Amino acid sequence: MNKSRRLCHLLLRFLAFGATLSGVIVMVTSHERSAFITLSSEVKYTNSSSLKYFVIANSVVTVYGFLVLFLPPRSLLWRLVVVLDLVLMMLLMSSFSAALAIAEVAKKGNSYAAWLPICDLVPKFCNQVQGALIAGFVAIIIYMILLLHSIHNAIDPLLLRKY
């Protein structure tokens, strides 16, 4: 890796770290009191197992992203990082999709199952969940770029190099 490519790589990793960290912070700080009797008195992310899963997954990836920033450039562990990137991106993707599915029901409800939308009752909470989801999505995009780049370097799937 030459210097500018390494800088670009570190910058992307730093952005991914920032995205997962802000996803966790925004989600954890989201709570709103509701005066409506259909909802419990305080709405928090811990009320839904999918949102809890989102927080746990993003926390794990945040810690990992932080540690990788300090890996020496010539370390042989970079090979392991490719596999860890893959596994942790799966985790991010899975938690993002689960949280999005719940957020969609919270926003639109599901008339077939008689689940009412709750976002009109707790708009602040819903907006924060939405913000956390956007941060999570940005992190997924960045890890996807890093991963495709690693795979591209290792396997050259589009046959751009001459043999």
Next chain:
Amino acid sequence: MNKSRRLCHLLLRFLAFGATLSGVIVMVTSHERSAFITLSSEVKYTNSSSLKYFVIANSVVTVYGFLVLFLPPRSLLWRLVVVLDLVLMMLLMSSFSAALAIAEVAKKGNSYAAWLPICDLVPKFCNQVQGALIAGFVAIIIYMILLLHSIHNAIDPLLLRKY
């Protein structure tokens, strides 16, 4: 790739194809009439966008899995298959998580949001969704093995080879 490894690889791909196909079939055929006024007269997978996403994602991967079975062993396209495996596994993972999140609410409800569980009202539908989710999970495991194997061969992350 020697012969037995190639056979094992093809077998895994065939199993993954079977798993995604059965996931689609089980999910699409799941519907149940309900006599309860809180639910619409017929409950189907199309009532939830997450379950629809599951069917679409699994259909796409089924078609892909079928086509890859007929790729000649020495084709250079195998390099591209690694990247497609990655992208389509993300799709599988994401749709599985979204469908699981909805299935969890359908089974247990969410008392905080006043979403009632519906599985007691439509047990047959719920069981079929559960079956489709299990098939989807098996497909994810198999694609994960295939992908980690490809990456392992290309990058050798655990440094098992001597240099």
